[in-house]
Amino acid sequence: MAKKKIVFIVGPTAVGKTGVSVVVARQLKGEIINADAMQVYKEISILNNKPDSRSMRSVPHHLVGFLSVGDTCNVAAYSQKARRTIRSILDEGKLAVVVGGSGLYVRVLLDGIFDQGPSTPDIRQQLKKEAQEHGTLLLYRRLQQVDPQAARRIHPHDLRRIIRALEIFHTHHQPISFLQKRRSGLWGRHKILLFGLNMQRQDLIKQIDQRVERMFDKGAVREVRLLTGQSLSQTARGMIGIREIQGYLRGNYPLEHAKELMRIHTRQYAKRQMTWFRQEKRLRWLTVKPAQKAGDVAEILIQEIQTAFNRQSNQNENPYGKSTYRSRL
Numbered sequence: 001m002a003k004k005k006i007v008f009i010v011g012p013t014a015v016g017k018t019g020v021s022v023v024v025a026r027q028l029k030g031e032i033i034n035a036d037a038m039q040v041y042k043e044i045s046i047l048n049n050k051p052d053s054r055s056m057r058s059v060p061h062h063l064v065g066f067l068s069v070g071d072t073c074n075v076a077a078y079s080q081k082a083r084r085t086i087r088s089i090l091d092e093g094k095l096a097v098v099v100g101g102s103g104l105y106v107r108v109l110l111d112g113i114f115d116q117g118p119s120t121p122d123i124r125q126q127l128k129k130e131a132q133e134h135g136t137l138l139l140y141r142r143l144q145q146v147d148p149q150a151a152r153r154i155h156p157h158d159l160r161r162i163i164r165a166l167e168i169f170h171t172h173h174q175p176i177s178f179l180q181k182r183r184s185g186l187w188g189r190h191k192i193l194l195f196g197l198n199m200q201r202q203d204l205i206k207q208i209d210q211r212v213e214r215m216f217d218k219g220a221v222r223e224v225r226l227l228t229g230q231s232l233s234q235t236a237r238g239m240i241g242i243r244e245i246q247g248y249l250r251g252n253y254p255l256e257h258a259k260e261l262m263r264i265h266t267r268q269y270a271k272r273q274m275t276w277f278r279q280e281k282r283l284r285w286l287t288v289k290p291a292q293k294a295g296d297v298a299e300i301l302i303q304e305i306q307t308a309f310n311r312q313s314n315q316n317e318n319p320y321g322k323s324t325y326r327s328r329l
Contacts, residue, residue, distance in 0.1 A: 004090035004190050007305055008098045010035070010106055010277060011197035012270035013049075014207040019294030020197065020301060021099040022055045027302055028097075031060040031089045033082055035100025035109070038239050040067045040078070043227065046220050047241035049211070062089075069227065073235040079108045086186070103276035110192070110282075112185035123170050127163045139166060147175035187282075193308055195301060196283045198274070203290045205267055212262045221245055221255075240265045 007030070009021045025032050034040065038048035042065035051061055062085045067073060082098075082105075089096045098109065131139055136159045143162055144151040146169050154161045168176040186192060199207065224245040237243070241262055248258040277283060286304075288297055 004096075005309060006086065006090070006096045006098065006186060006190050006192045008035075008106060008110075008192070008194040009197065009301075010099070010101060010103075010194070010283070012199075012204060012273040012277075013101055013266060014204060014211045014270065015197045015199055016207075016288060016294055016297065017099055017101065017197055018049065018051050018055065020298045021097055022051070022059050023295050023298030024302055024305070025059045025095070025097045027298070028095045028305065030095030030097045031062065033085055033089075033096060033098045034061065034063040035082070035098050035102055035105040037073050037078075037100075037102040037105060037235065039064050039100070040073050041065065041069050041236055041239075042067065043069050043230075044223060044236075044239065046215050046218050046223050047239055049215075069230060069232050069236040071236075072233040075104055075108055076113055078105060079113050082109055083186070090190070101273050103273060103280070107280070108185070110185045110187045110194075120167055120171050123167050124163060127166055128159075131159055131163070136162065139163065142166065143169075147177050149177035150175060153177075191309060193305055194280070194283045195304070196277055196280075196285045197288050197297070198285055199288050199290065204270060207290060208266045208270060209263050212259055212266060215241065215262075216255075216259060221248070225249060240269060 007024070007028075009017055009024065011017055021032055024030070032051075036048065038044070039050050040063060041048065044050070045065075050064060055061070056064070063078070063082060066081075086096045086098070086109075098106070100106065127139060136157055139159070139162050140151065140154075140156045143154070143165055147165060150165045154165065156162075165176045168174075198204075220241060224242055227242065228249075232242070244258045244261040244265065247253055247261075248255050284304075286297070286301065
């Protein structure tokens with residue numbers, strides 16, 4: 001029996017994923033599953049660049065605006081909902097198109113999530129105390145002894161991850177690197193293609209700056225003002241634009257300064273996204289030019305998808321093999 005098909009379209013903010021994915025899903029009879037941690041909130045549409053009503057009508061979208069800003073966006077809960085949604089789409093014989101810029105969401109869908117069980121605050125507190133008294137390096141050396149594989153992936157000064165790895169070892173009596181290998185995701189179960197959209201750095205910066213300006217034209221200040229008095233979850237508070245505009249509303253600085261803060265923070269976020277996605281070796285990058293229309297980019301991407309799926313074997317291997325992939329975009 002042929003494996004069912006899933007396409008991932010990811011990349012940094014403002015690169016044009018939304019418009020391209022809508023055309024791809026419409027042309028290939030697919031449905032879109034959101035993989036953006038901020039588009040899950042229903043009270044916000046401008047700051048998180050949620051798909052507009054026209055896009056939502058043209059192609060079914062899932063996991064967009066299903067949480068209140070008071071709710072924490074939990075990656076485990078997201079994974080469960082997303083996998084259930086993807087299964088339903090595939091069972092109907094349709095293409096599942098996962099779209100977004102949250103690298104953690106993408107990785108959890110592909111490779112599964114490690115359930116570390118209930119937290120152990122006593123152990124964690126003791127490890128923090130040891131780090132304060134003797135230094136982070138002491139804990140790192142201990143991690144090298146009990147889990148050298150994890151230690152190779154963790155920076156010697158990354159105290160949070162060092163403590164987490166040691167906490168897991170003390171709780172489960174097994175290295176976290178071993179336990180993580182037992183995760184199970186979509187990869188290997190279906191035919192999967194992963195595409196990343198990207199732009200030249202200066203082009204992306206211009207796109208980001210233009211997007212921030214459009215957000216204010218559409219009413220970003222009013223959107224944040226409506227959140228006044230609401231209890232925001234930790235993840236919702238982290239959305240770029242909320243704190244920056246709140247500072248303006250409190251009279252801390254002029255509107256133009258709020259815009260500049262948003263431009264700076266969005267550029268920094270895009271850089272972090274690219275750092276994350278560059279570690280994903282299964283991704284095939286497509287370089288987009290600012291002047292290209294979403295439909296034109298989608299048309300070439302559709303050709304790549306159809307060609308790749310046609311030559312992909314029953315085993316879920318990278319359809320491009322080990323050769324260097326070069327986009328025609």
